[in-house]
Amino acid sequence: MPNPLLKLTQIVKSYKGRTILDKIDLGIYSADFVSIMGVSGAGKSTLLNILALFEKQDAGLYYINGSVIPTREFDICRIRNNTFGFIFQSYNLLSGLTTAQNIALPLQYSDEKHQQEGLKRTKELIERLDMKHIENERVDNLSGGEKQRVAIARALVNNPQVIFADEPTGNLDAVSRNTVLSLLKGLNHSMGVAIVMVTHDPVVADFTARKLQIVEGKLGDRQ
Amino acid sequence: MNQLNLIKSSAFSRLNINFTRAFLIVFSIAIALICLTINGFVSYSVDEANLIQFSNTDKNTVTLDVGDSQINYKNVDTIGTYFSGCKYNFFNKYDIGVALIGQHYYTFAAVEVGKLQKKMLLPSVDQYGATEKTRLIGGRLIDENDVTLGKNSILIHKTIGKYVFGETSDLLGEKIKLYDKDYNTAVYEVVGVLEDTPDIKRTVNILTRNSGLFLSNNYTLPIVLSGKYAEKVSDILLFFDGSINISTIEKMRTSLANSRFENTMITNVEEQILERNYSAPNSSEIADISLNIITVILCLTSVIIIFFSIKERASEIAVRKSFGATTYDILVMFLSEIIACIFIAICYALPISTMIMAVISKSVSARLYITIFPLNLDIFLFPIAVISLTVCVLSIIPITAFAKSKIVNCLKVS
Numbered sequence: 001m002p003n004p005l006l007k008l009t010q011i012v013k014s015y016k017g018r019t020i021l022d023k024i025d026l027g028i029y030s031a032d033f034v035s036i037m038g039v040s041g042a043g044k045s046t047l048l049n050i051l052a053l054f055e056k057q058d059a060g061l062y063y064i065n066g067s068v069i070p071t072r073e074f075d076i077c078r079i080r081n082n083t084f085g086f087i088f089q090s091y092n093l094l095s096g097l098t099t100a101q102n103i104a105l106p107l108q109y110s111d112e113k114h115q116q117e118g119l120k121r122t123k124e125l126i127e128r129l130d131m132k133h134i135e136n137e138r139v140d141n142l143s144g145g146e147k148q149r150v151a152i153a154r155a156l157v158n159n160p161q162v163i164f165a166d167e168p169t170g171n172l173d174a175v176s177r178n179t180v181l182s183l184l185k186g187l188n189h190s191m192g193v194a195i196v197m198v199t200h201d202p203v204v205a206d207f208t209a210r211k212l213q214i215v216e217g218k219l220g221d222r223q
Numbered sequence: 224m225n226q227l228n229l230i231k232s233s234a235f236s237r238l239n240i241n242f243t244r245a246f247l248i249v250f251s252i253a254i255a256l257i258c259l260t261i262n263g264f265v266s267y268s269v270d271e272a273n274l275i276q277f278s279n280t281d282k283n284t285v286t287l288d289v290g291d292s293q294i295n296y297k298n299v300d301t302i303g304t305y306f307s308g309c310k311y312n313f314f315n316k317y318d319i320g321v322a323l324i325g326q327h328y329y330t331f332a333a334v335e336v337g338k339l340q341k342k343m344l345l346p347s348v349d350q351y352g353a354t355e356k357t358r359l360i361g362g363r364l365i366d367e368n369d370v371t372l373g374k375n376s377i378l379i380h381k382t383i384g385k386y387v388f389g390e391t392s393d394l395l396g397e398k399i400k401l402y403d404k405d406y407n408t409a410v411y412e413v414v415g416v417l418e419d420t421p422d423i424k425r426t427v428n429i430l431t432r433n434s435g436l437f438l439s440n441n442y443t444l445p446i447v448l449s450g451k452y453a454e455k456v457s458d459i460l461l462f463f464d465g466s467i468n469i470s471t472i473e474k475m476r477t478s479l480a481n482s483r484f485e486n487t488m489i490t491n492v493e494e495q496i497l498e499r500n501y502s503a504p505n506s507s508e509i510a511d512i513s514l515n516i517i518t519v520i521l522c523l524t525s526v527i528i529i530f531f532s533i534k535e536r537a538s539e540i541a542v543r544k545s546f547g548a549t550t551y552d553i554l555v556m557f558l559s560e561i562i563a564c565i566f567i568a569i570c571y572a573l574p575i576s577t578m579i580m581a582v583i584s585k586s587v588s589a590r591l592y593i594t595i596f597p598l599n600l601d602i603f604l605f606p607i608a609v610i611s612l613t614v615c616v617l618s619i620i621p622i623t624a625f626a627k628s629k630i631v632n633c634l635k636v637s
Contacts, residue, residue: 054545054630073549081547088634092542109547154546 003066004029005161005194006051011060013046020046022217023060028162032194033185035205038214044198045166047214051196052084052164081109085155085193089167091147093139093154100126100135103153110158118157125153129183145176152183156193165197169204181207244532248525248564249571252610255521256572257579259606262514264580362395362415381416522610526617533557533621540625541633553626554619561618565611573603 004027013021020043028034028051038044049055050062053069053076062069064083070076085106093102103125107118126135129149134142139150148168155163165184169177185207188195197208205211212219360381384394397413533540540553548556580602625633 049631052545077544077547077549080545084545086545088542092538092634094539094542105543106546109543109549109552158546 002029004063005032005065007063007066008051008057009061009063011047011050011057011062013043013050013055013057015046019217021050021057021214021219024217024219026051026212026219028194028196030161030194031188031192032196033188033207033209034195034212035197035199035208035210036212036214036219037199037202037205040200042214043217044200044214047219048164048166048196048198051162052086053080077109081106081158082114083161085158085160085163087148087151087155087163087165087168089170091144091151091171093147093150095140096138098136098138099131099142099150102139102150103157105154106158114158117159121157121159122153125156129153143176144172145179148172148176148180149183152180152187156187156191160193162194162196165195167199168197169199169201177204244528244535245564247528248532248561249568251521251525251528252565252568252614253572253575255518255525255610256568256606257576258514258518258521259610260572260576260603261579261583262511262518263602263605264576264583359415360418361393362413381418384413384416518610522613522617525614529557529561529614529618530621533618533625537625537633541630544626544630544633550623550626554622557618557622558615561615562611565614569607576603 006026006028008024008026011021011024011026012019024047026047036044036047046055050057064079070079094105097105100122103122104118107115107122110118126132129152131146131149131153134146134150139147142150148171151168155165163184168184169180172180181204184195184197187193195208197204199205210221212221381394384392384397388394388397394413394416540548543553543556
């Protein structure tokens with residue numbers, strides 16, 4: 001078994017005296033495609049936020065590539081920029097910008113070398129995700145499915161090792177949902193990027209290779 | 224899109240800023256700048272005027288205290304500041320102009336035309352010529368002997384001399400007989416001719432329009448004969464020794480006859496003076512306070528709008544942070560936007576405030592015969608510095624708060 005890319009050990013997180021995550025152990029491996037399910041308030045988004053370094057755990061250890069997560073803001077920002085990619089439920093594209101500009105956004109915080117590579121990748125992603133016709137279109141004018149494709153391309157532009165997706169198909173119709181999920185699956189296979197996806201929809205979870213479920217703060221495999 | 228520009232343009236997603244809000248920010252800052260600039264202009268003028276204390280002892284006399292010296296001036300009405308060759312000229316509407324020399328408040332000379340008292344002619348500072356940017360082109364300057372021996376010597380500007388004595392006169396040695404209001408006379412001999420300066424020419428045009436004669440001596444400054452002495456100006460001209468140009472005299476007489484300085488008018492004016500309070504500083508204080516309040520309100524308004532703009536863009540902050548932006552990056556992004564707004568506001572505010580100041584200046588000049596040049600760099604720089612710093616510093620607090628807050632919280636806010 002290879003070493004996990006991300007490893008959570010005995011992670012505990014509580015809100016207002018209520019334990020949301022109770023001694024969670026989890027390993028995310030390269031090219032993993034994991035879904036985390038659970039009822040509302042079960043803690044699946046909290047788990048994703050901890051994985052994505054949006055929040056800190058109350059107890060337990062979190063390793064990225066075998067190293068404990070750093071504490072300095074700058075180092076955390078480097079990891080978010082170089083190692084992680086994010087897809088939000090409501091896309092969170094910057095209105096007023098074009099498709100290409102939104103995709104290139106993360107490069108703004110990269111070093112020069114990554115910027116050059118990222119610019120090439122921007123072009124590749126635009127073609128690969130069939131967005132050539134909307135490359136210079138302002139994102140405000142795009143449909144939901146197109147917006148999510150832009151968000152996926154943005155998440156991929158820095159060639160991350162892991163992509164975190166929080167209900168990525170939550171705002172899409174069935175057709176767009178299947179398109180986006182197929183796209184994610186394809187990218188997972190072809191690029192080897194690990195994807196950790198939070199969803200409450202079993203149909204969406206069925207697209208993933210590993211299905212996890214949080215019940216009463218505990219994480220287990222979903223049958 | 225050009226690949227190289229792609230990153231830069233995404234950095235400037237700040238253009239994504241709500242334009243209505245951006246307009247309000249620019250508008251508030253611009254108005255605040257205009258208020259503070261005008262306030263600075265008013266305060267500057269009043270402060271400068273207040274460097275010299277005026278007190279009204281008998282409602283008809285104003286005492287001028289400068290350093291250890293004290294001089295009384297009669298019939299001084301409204302005090303204003305005239306920024307020209309001499310640093311401070313205090314004119315009143317009906318009487319004599321009084322000027323302070325150069326950059327030294329304590330060394331000054333003044334002439335009270337009505338009395339022609341030589342004791343009032345105090346030596347000026349050495350830098351007078353430099354201050355006035357004038358040059359002797361004929362004859363000599365007034366020296367110590369002129370004062371100690373009681374010689375009545377006077378310098379005259381070339382333009383004035385040619386105007387009074389005619390184009391053919393060489394001016395030196397010409398005699399000027401001046402009358403005071405009691406018809407006491409004194410004859411002054413022109414001992415030197417000063418080169419014209421643009422200021423002098425301009426001043427001559429202004430002053431001769433309303434009075435009639437503008438002379439200058441080495442100790443100071445222009446001596447302005449105007450107002451109630453305008454009547455005497457014609458006499459002065461008639462009593463000039465030398466080859467006075469008759470057509471000039473006629474011209475001056477016509478001008479004077481048409482001017483406001485007629486006897487009946489003067490009588491009325493004197494009555495007005497007795498009743499007049501020196502309200503200019505009070506008015507300016509009210510303006511000062513009002514403009515300051517407006518400025519503070521507008522600065523706060525700008526900051527509040529900025530706060531809501533930041534709050535509105537909390538999701539953008541979250542997105543940028545999730546893709547690697549540090550607190551510093553966020554701070555720089557918003558501050559650069561604010562600075563851009565301030566810059567645009569400055570571009571609007573400065574010409575507008577200059578125009579407003581020019582209008583005020585023109586209005587004051589028309590009413591009080593005071594000329595004020597508003598284009599003083601200090602007047603513009605101070606408001607720009609104050610407002611820019613205030614808005615930036617006050618904006619840093621909410622920006623930092625949002626930039627430092629958790630990504631999930633920013634997403635919740637949005």
